[in-house]
Amino acid sequence: MTVIPMGRAVTVLGAGRLAVREWPEVSPGPGDAVVDVAYGGVCGSDVHYWQRGEVGESVLADPMVLGHEVVGTVRTAAADGSGPQAGTPVAVHPAQTCGECPRCREGRDNLCPSLRYLGSAARRPHTHGGFADRLLVPGHRLVPVPEELSLRTAALAEPASVARHALTRMAALAGGVRDRRVLVTGAGPIGLLVVALAHLDGAAEVTVTDLQARPLEVARQVGATRTLSAGEPLPPVDVAFESSGAPAAVAAALTALPPGGTLVQVGQLPGHGVAAPWHLTVPRELTFAGSSRFAGGMAETLVTIAENPELFAPIVSTEYTVDEAGEALAVASHPERSSKVLLRFGAP
Template identity: 75%
Template sequence: MTVTPVGRAVTVLGARRLDVRSLPPVPAGTSDAVVDVAYGGICGSDLHYWQSGEVGESVLVDPMVLGHEVVGIVRVAASDGSGPPAGTPVAVHPADTCGRCDFCLAGRDNLCPHLRYLGSAARRPHTDGGFADRLLVPGHRLVPVPEGLDLRTAALAEPASVAAHALARAEALADGVRGRHVLVTGAGPIGLLVVALAGIAGAASVTATDLHDRPLRTALRVGATAVVKAGEQLPAADVAFESSGAAQALAVALGALRPGGTLIQVGQLPGAGVTAPVHLAVGRELVLSGSSRFAGGMAPVLDVIARHRDLFTPIVTAEYPVEQVEEAMKAAREPAESSKVLLRFDSTIH
């Protein structure tokens, strides 16, 4: 049930080697819809593949189309009747799972051992992503965008689902964030989305911390009740979401937790050399958990974005036509200047 890119496609060939290649047309299967891509959001993993040719243990061996944050419009509906009709604005679900393993049956399909994610070199052959003019997509992997929500903002569906999954982990392990004091370390796109969703979920307060001023200003726009520059004193927190992936931020988050607090690690930490005061987990009886991608669908998050659109639009800070992909990548790697950067594939859609 793969997604197949067609037309111009942003292809990574190796470290610092990008190409916008033209891929040939492919006949659609009976369960495939044809989607005209409008926007693709640049994620940290896309940047890592471009900058170093690898993301953690996923090492680029062959050319691969990037991108897993994709929205567009159905050009041709799947002929078997699955999925939405032609003309429907949609987000593309990035994950293909087996649906049969214990994890899938338990509603934790993000842990499926057979999972393939768009734009990932975790397996070989690599799984091409969605940064292309058109995609052939199995109908069941298309999520309609709520009426009235523009595609530019809907492009946040995948990272917002990642943020929502982190809140769901806090709910499962420690009764969630309602009425509690929340700390978010790292005000990049995921951190900002956690800030917005925590506020919507009824947190008593949401404090964001970051190295840079601009993302902190954005955090206030999306619902933070306070912001603190990295290195300054933080208020005590009941629940901390570490979204930067920096070992120092992990240490700060642990230190800020009250006894009985919970830490959800959302950012991808380095594979080696991480030191943090984990001993605090014993004396304070802290709960520590990771949060990987997201489980289930994206429809609930899209509905939240549609209802609170003004909180989410500031997170998208720039869009570039696909011809300027390298400029877009350079902008996305500068956290002091950008939050979510989009590639635009159809300039007629806004």
């Protein structure tokens, strides 16, 4: 069930230490496919492992291949028929779960106690990621990409699935966003994807806040009806998504919500010292809920992207070759310069 990188792979060695290492070829088992990687999206977690050697409580102890947002083409199909045929463009599902625990059985496999995610140091041995020329992948973890969708835009499949899960959480808790006034705090890639999906889901208004001008400009391209600098007075809203992970943004969102409002927290908050006006949750009967990664597959999300490529394409800001991985991570760490940064693998 393990994903194994092969060929050149972007490997973090410790805080501030990055290398493109050669990883050996591995023979596939009956249920394994070989995928030629085309693109890998740089996530904030990749940047944090590179900058600090840790993401929250996940601390790097050994060299690890980065990357969990990966698309490519099947070179060799799984011999047991468990995955797509050779030549199929695919997205790699980043999660390995047990499939047997109560959370998995109820369709919440994102909360599986045994979950392993590509490019994560949460467990030891670490779970290598997909920033490599080739991957050995269990066939059942490959999701076909609609043939009309470019792999460059399909590289948004994983973060878009995270955003879709946040909207699914809102639907379960508050009936969704249709005809609602929606607030999204933080216009990083996840926030922008929440904006695009809320727009497609029929939100009446989508207000977006951020500290930087560039992400707000992109937000307007993908469905925002109003953009504001963080700290400016907010208009009336019905529901909110907090995607920045900043305590000040949580405070702003809670304050903006009306009685009965709901806030879905998508951004990863600090492990301590989060101050916010929690007292408002009682007299206003506010609902505050977390949204972690995503449950289920990515097929539905890929179809949505394929049906609206012009809406999602602006979120991809730039791409770099694998040999430019250090520059890619550096640019991705500056939201005033980029949105979703991609690493390009294979021949130019």
